[in-house]
Amino acid sequence: MTEPAQIGDMTFLGKLSPAYQEILTPEAVAFLTELVREFQPRLEQLLAERVKRQTAFDEGQLPGFLPETKEIRESDWKVSPIPQDLQDRRIEITGPVDRKMIINALNANVKVFMADFEDSQSPTWEGVIEGQINLRDANLRTIEYTHPTLGKKYTLKDDPALLIARVRGLHLLEKHVQHQQQSIPASLFDFALYFFHNWQVRKQQGTGVYYYIPKLQSHHEAAWWSDVFKYTESRFQLPEGTIRVTALIETLPAVFEMNEILFALREHIVGLNCGRWDYIFSYIKTLRNHADRVLPDRQKVTMDQPFLSAYSRLLIKTCHRRGALAMGGMAALIPAKNEMANARVLQKVREDKDLEARNGHDGTWIAHPGLADTALDVFNQFIPEDKPNQLHVLRDDDPEITEGDLLVPCPGECSERGMRNNIRVAIQYIEAWINGNGCVPIYGLMEDAATAEIARTSIWQWIRHGRKLDSGKTVTVALFREMLQEESLVVRQEVGEVHWETGKFELAMKILDEITTSESLVDFLTLPAYNHLN
Ligand SMILES: CC(=O)SCCNC(=O)CCNC(=O)[C@H](O)C(C)(C)COP(=O)(O)OP(=O)(O)OC[C@H]1O[C@@H](n2cnc3c(N)ncnc32)[C@H](O)[C@@H]1OP(=O)(O)O
Ligand SMILES: O=CC(=O)O
Numbered sequence: 001m002t003e004p005a006q007i008g009d010m011t012f013l014g015k016l017s018p019a020y021q022e023i024l025t026p027e028a029v030a031f032l033t034e035l036v037r038e039f040q041p042r043l044e045q046l047l048a049e050r051v052k053r054q055t056a057f058d059e060g061q062l063p064g065f066l067p068e069t070k071e072i073r074e075s076d077w078k079v080s081p082i083p084q085d086l087q088d089r090r091i092e093i094t095g096p097v098d099r100k101m102i103i104n105a106l107n108a109n110v111k112v113f114m115a116d117f118e119d120s121q122s123p124t125w126e127g128v129i130e131g132q133i134n135l136r137d138a139n140l141r142t143i144e145y146t147h148p149t150l151g152k153k154y155t156l157k158d159d160p161a162l163l164i165a166r167v168r169g170l171h172l173l174e175k176h177v178q179h180q181q182q183s184i185p186a187s188l189f190d191f192a193l194y195f196f197h198n199w200q201v202r203k204q205q206g207t208g209v210y211y212y213i214p215k216l217q218s219h220h221e222a223a224w225w226s227d228v229f230k231y232t233e234s235r236f237q238l239p240e241g242t243i244r245v246t247a248l249i250e251t252l253p254a255v256f257e258m259n260e261i262l263f264a265l266r267e268h269i270v271g272l273n274c275g276r277w278d279y280i281f282s283y284i285k286t287l288r289n290h291a292d293r294v295l296p297d298r299q300k301v302t303m304d305q306p307f308l309s310a311y312s313r314l315l316i317k318t319c320h321r322r323g324a325l326a327m328g329g330m331a332a333l334i335p336a337k338n339e340m341a342n343a344r345v346l347q348k349v350r351e352d353k354d355l356e357a358r359n360g361h362d363g364t365w366i367a368h369p370g371l372a373d374t375a376l377d378v379f380n381q382f383i384p385e386d387k388p389n390q391l392h393v394l395r396d397d398d399p400e401i402t403e404g405d406l407l408v409p410c411p412g413e414c415s416e417r418g419m420r421n422n423i424r425v426a427i428q429y430i431e432a433w434i435n436g437n438g439c440v441p442i443y444g445l446m447e448d449a450a451t452a453e454i455a456r457t458s459i460w461q462w463i464r465h466g467r468k469l470d471s472g473k474t475v476t477v478a479l480f481r482e483m484l485q486e487e488s489l490v491v492r493q494e495v496g497e498v499h500w501e502t503g504k505f506e507l508a509m510k511i512l513d514e515i516t517t518s519e520s521l522v523d524f525l526t527l528p529a530y531n532h533l534n
């Protein structure tokens with residue numbers, strides 16, 4: 001156990017090595033403390049609003065466009081002009097803030113690297129502080145890494161990709177840091193430290209400080225972020241717009257407030273992103289009590305399903321009308337080692353990216369450098385090399401996208417195979433996460449916090465509504481528990497006895513059991529899992 005340490009008004013419960021103290025300087029901590037004092041109380045109110053709103057959905061209401069903000073949706077306005085270096089984002093690679101991955105990502109054949117403190121990062125104390133060290137070194141361009149056993153050296157190429165940092169969601173706390181005996185918001189922790197240590201060097205490089213913000217549920221939350229940005233710029237006497245942000249639209253309530261979110265953040269926002277995996281998770285979570293909107297096997301829930309197609313097309317239409325970029329999402333496929341299997345992966349990625357580019361997205365995400373050339377090839381067919389984006393695609397002639405289009409039930413079967421697959425994925429993902437690894441390849445797919453949420457909430461929802469599987473069995477707690485035992489044996493065989501014995505699989509199964517059989521749906525699996533993280 002590390003002894004608590006005091007820096008200014010903050011108490012630190014995680015270790016403070018000399019390298020960590022370069023990040024947690026008294027000045028950086030003073031800035032973080034100001035933000036916490038100024039913004040944590042309002043954040044708590046916003047989180048309470050989420051609960052109130054969910055109660056209404058649970059009682060039968062459906063999310064929809066807000067009558068009180070009609071004027072914002074219907075009037076003409078645009079977001080601030082997009083800075084030059086953010087205009088061409090046709091391919092963005094994403095990945096956790098691991099040192100080697102950061103170098104590989106910045107060297108990949110992409111325009112942008114989204115450095116992730118969120119879905120793909122398990123927030124151990126070491127992970128989040130070393131992530132800040134790594135990003136500082138990346139911005140300084142001094143970042144290097146030598147593999148401890150292979151001796152392979154990693155350095156940055158001359159023209160690395162543009163770096164955008166994604167901070168943790170508003171619901172998460174950073175338990176290793178306390179202000180007045182209370183854990184502080186993880187979002188402010190990530191935001192403040194990244195800003196403090198990087199604005200100067202980025203200014204010298206002629207650029208701004210760029211962020212992705214995740215999991216917004218309302219335009220009030222966007223307004224909160226806007227005030228955080230304005231406070232920060234004024235505190236450091238920087239021009240408005242030094243901070244630039246792309247917001248993920250990855251919750252069902254937020255899709256009805258895209259205009260309002262852009263408007264609330266109009267001085268700082270440059271685009272919205274279709275975070276499809278959290279969006280699917282949010283569709284399940286928001287409509288948890290709606291028996292007519294239960295989702296089928298997750299393999300069936302693809303971007304060509306009408307409700308997801310409407311989401312992508314409305315996001316593009318809304319963004320382009322307002323002068324903002326409309327980023328696509330993640331295909332979740334990763335290269336296979338076998339050549340034939342890899343050809344199939346690349347073909348699927350090509351099809352997924354083709355749909356996005358054809359819809360009018362300005363760029364897309366990839367999970368692995370091995371997919372960069374394929375995704376780039378597709379987007380280059382829609383965006384010639386001398387053009388930065390597809391902002392000219394206004395989709396004005398499209399039929400109106402209605403509330404009904406965004407909420408339309410998704411057809412498809414709930415299969416026993418799908419349920420068993422969800423169980424095996426969830427066990428393995430939770431086990432990796434509580435061991436400090438937030439993104440893992442499982443059965444040829446990239447699994448992160450968002451995709452794992454779909455796996456576990458699907459089962460919860462199938463239990464809740466007594467779904468019948470293709471095998472004729474009805475999904476109940478007892479059936480889930482029987483399958484959990486059976487599938488754990490499969491996982492045990494797949495990962496091998498040594499990994500099973502040295503890993504935390506039993507604990508992962510216990511967490512999965514708790515969050516799947518609970519009467520009310522646990523908001524995020526990372527909340528109970530965080531209690532088990534160092
Ligand atoms: C829903 C969402 O939020 S999506 C966004 C969040 N998710 C992500 O960012 C996913 C990021 N991707 C990853 O973490 C990884 O690709 C994984 C875990 C899925 C697979 O990783 P690995 O098993 O290491 O893949 P693999 O062995 O094929 O890697 C080959 C090389 O590519 C590198 N690599 C793989 N993915 C990435 C990446 N996203 N960024 C940079 N480098 C990468 C590896 O570090 C490795 O480098 P090396 O040869 O120098 O050792
Ligand atoms: O963050 C992205 C997502 O798909 O979720």
Ligand SMILES: [Mg+2]
Nearest residue numbers: 119275278450
């Ligand atoms: Mg997400």
